[in-house]
Amino acid sequence: MQYNPAMVTLARESREMTMGELAAKVGVTPSLISKIEQGNREMSEERAKSIASALSYPTEVLFWRDPVYGxxxxxxxxxxxxxxxxxxxxxxxxxxxxxxxxxxxxxxxxxxxxxxxxxxxxxxxxxxxxxxxxxxxxxxxxxxxxxxxxxxxxxxxxxxxxxxxxxxxxxxxxxxxxxxxxxxxxxxxxxxxxxxxxxxxxxxxxxxxxxxxxxxxxxxxxxxxxxxxxxxxxxxxxxxxxxxxxxxxxxxxxxxxxxxxxxxxxxxxxxxxxxxxxxxxxxxxxxxxxxxxxxxxxxxxxxxxxxxxxxxxxHGYTASDLADMVGLYTREWLDLYEPRGLRAI
Ligand SMILES: [Zn+2]
Known part of the structure; x- marks a missing residue:
């Protein structure tokens, strides 16, 4: 499946990171990140994983087709x-x-x-x-x-x-x-x-x-x-x-x-x-x-x-099920959506 360049940009900006900062974290050049965000570059599964991990999102977020509004x-x-x-x-x-x-x-x-x-x-x-x-x-x-x-x-x-x-x-x-x-x-x-x-x-x-x-x-x-x-x-x-x-x-x-x-x-x-x-x-x-x-x-x-x-x-969903549903790691899901951790048990 093809990654979604707009989601890469959105994920990076949501972490308040510049392209340069992301590139340094992933260990690539800023120009490669720029090409990826413009959609001018194929992205291997390996690369997608390292970018997502640098941004603390599950990899699948980079593949979401959801429209982004500006x-x-x-x-x-x-x-x-x-x-x-x-x-x-x-x-x-x-x-x-x-x-x-x-x-x-x-x-x-x-x-x-x-x-x-x-x-x-x-x-x-x-x-x-x-x-x-x-x-x-x-x-x-x-x-x-x-x-x-x-x-x-x-x-x-x-x-x-x-x-x-x-x-x-x-x-x-x-x-x-x-x-x-x-x-x-x-x-x-x-x-x-x-x-x-x-x-x-x-x-x-x-x-x-x-x-x-x-x-x-x-x-x-x-x-x-x-x-x-x-x-x-x-x-x-x-x-x-x-x-x-x-x-x-x-x-x-x-x-x-x-x-x-x-x-x-x-x-x-x-x-x-x-x-x-x-x-x-x-x-x-x-x-x-x-x-x-x-x-x-x-x-x-x-x-x-x-x-x-x-x-x-x-539905019997756990916090980790719901984190998956919305493209977050469980820890961040709990911080953002269930801050008292009441349902973490
Ligand atoms: Zn107004």
């Missing part, structure tokens, strides 16, 4: 990508692809049934991102008021959510929804939980509204997120008299940041631009711009752990 395709949105160094981008791209492929492999054996779907709706048809946010809430039959656990709703609509601490806070969240697969979200846990929720809602907005990239997509996704988490009809009257004390009081209720609540008050016309600016200044004087008081609890994704549970309890 930045710039319409299904791959994230914020501020231009400002991130190339190396960090590649690492994140490799992380997202591997986790996406593993989630797909874990779930493909199961007949998963989801309560909802993520609809595709266009701003042209609906008039505004806010109207679309209301439409999605209605389609999902969400109760009036705050969204208690956004991750739960996304998972009920078939979305996989993975949390990870990235080396840079410049990237909040990434979503990707390749054809024929489940929507996939990655959240950067460097951010506080309330910011993560806003980012997750923002990514949901992209998946709903932006089949193809659009010039106004970032502002539209923010407007979608604000209305989705803080519907105007439910929150407006509570924002009257907005100040830092009120923002701190509303934060655990709505589970959105004080900054987002203040912005909401401005956008709904409850306070003026000037009042908003003055509140921002007060927030910053207290050193709360980056580190707000009043913590809210983190949301924990359940879907992938539940799938793993089913494999263990109903």
């Amino acid at each position: 930045f710039g395709s319409s299904s791959f949105y994230h914020r501020k990508q231009q400002s991130l160094p190339q190396k960090a981008l590649k690492e994140i791209q490799a992380f997202v692809n591997f986790h996406r492929i593993r989630a797909k492999r874990l779930s493909s054996a199961l007949d998963l049934d989801f309560a909802f779907t993520i609809p595709s709706l266009s701003v042209d048809d609906y008039g505004s991102p806010e109207e679309i946010a209301r439409a999605v809430r209605a389609a999902w039959r969400m109760p009036i008021g705050p969204v208690q656990n956004l991750t739960d709703w996304i998972e009920a609509a078939g979305g996989f959510v993975v949390q990870r601490e990235f080396s840079s806070a410049k990237i909040n969240a990434i979503s990707v929804w390749p054809p024929g697969e489940n929507p996939f979200f990655v959240l950067n846990t460097l951010l506080p939980p309330c910011n993560l929720r806003f980012s997750l809602a923002h990514e949901l907005g992209h998946l709903v509204m932006h089949d193809v990239p659009e010039p106004e997509q970032e502002a539209e996704a923010d407007r979608f997120a604000a209305e989705f988490l803080m519907p105007a009809a439910d929150i407006k009257s509570q924002l009257r008299g907005m100040d830092l004390t009120l923002a701190a009081r509303l934060k655990p209720l709505w589970r959105t940041s004080m900054g987002a609540l203040m912005r909401r008050a401005r956008d709904l016309g409850v306070i003026t631009d000037r009042q908003h600016t003055s509140l921002r200044v007060q927030l910053s004087q207290k050193g709360w711009t980056k580190d707000e008081p009043v913590q809210i609890s983190q949301e924990n994704p359940q879907l992938i752990p539940e799938i793993i549970d089913v494999h263990h309890s109903e």
Whole structure:
């Protein structure tokens, strides 16, 4: 069987290795690695084994045919990508692809049934991102008021959510929804939980509204997120008299940041631009711009752990069976997917 050059690149980048570093580890020239990754070179079984071993992956990973999706395709949105160094981008791209492929492999054996779907709706048809946010809430039959656990709703609509601490806070969240697969979200846990929720809602907005990239997509996704988490009809009257004390009081209720609540008050016309600016200044004087008081609890994704549970309890798979299924050595599988080692026994 022919190896897949794209998987060699992905495996290397997931280990944050340059071609030179991989070459040194394997004991070949960087130009040979480069030719292998371009697909210009036959690879013997022996060579495949030594490359895979240098990357700490089982050899078969290099032969996977799974498609790899990159930045710039319409299904791959994230914020501020231009400002991130190339190396960090590649690492994140490799992380997202591997986790996406593993989630797909874990779930493909199961007949998963989801309560909802993520609809595709266009701003042209609906008039505004806010109207679309209301439409999605209605389609999902969400109760009036705050969204208690956004991750739960996304998972009920078939979305996989993975949390990870990235080396840079410049990237909040990434979503990707390749054809024929489940929507996939990655959240950067460097951010506080309330910011993560806003980012997750923002990514949901992209998946709903932006089949193809659009010039106004970032502002539209923010407007979608604000209305989705803080519907105007439910929150407006509570924002009257907005100040830092009120923002701190509303934060655990709505589970959105004080900054987002203040912005909401401005956008709904409850306070003026000037009042908003003055509140921002007060927030910053207290050193709360980056580190707000009043913590809210983190949301924990359940879907992938539940799938793993089913494999263990109903299919009798061991951790090593599941590691095989997703192309990892057992040790790394346990670190990544069953960190407490509860099911290792
Ligand atoms: Zn975005």
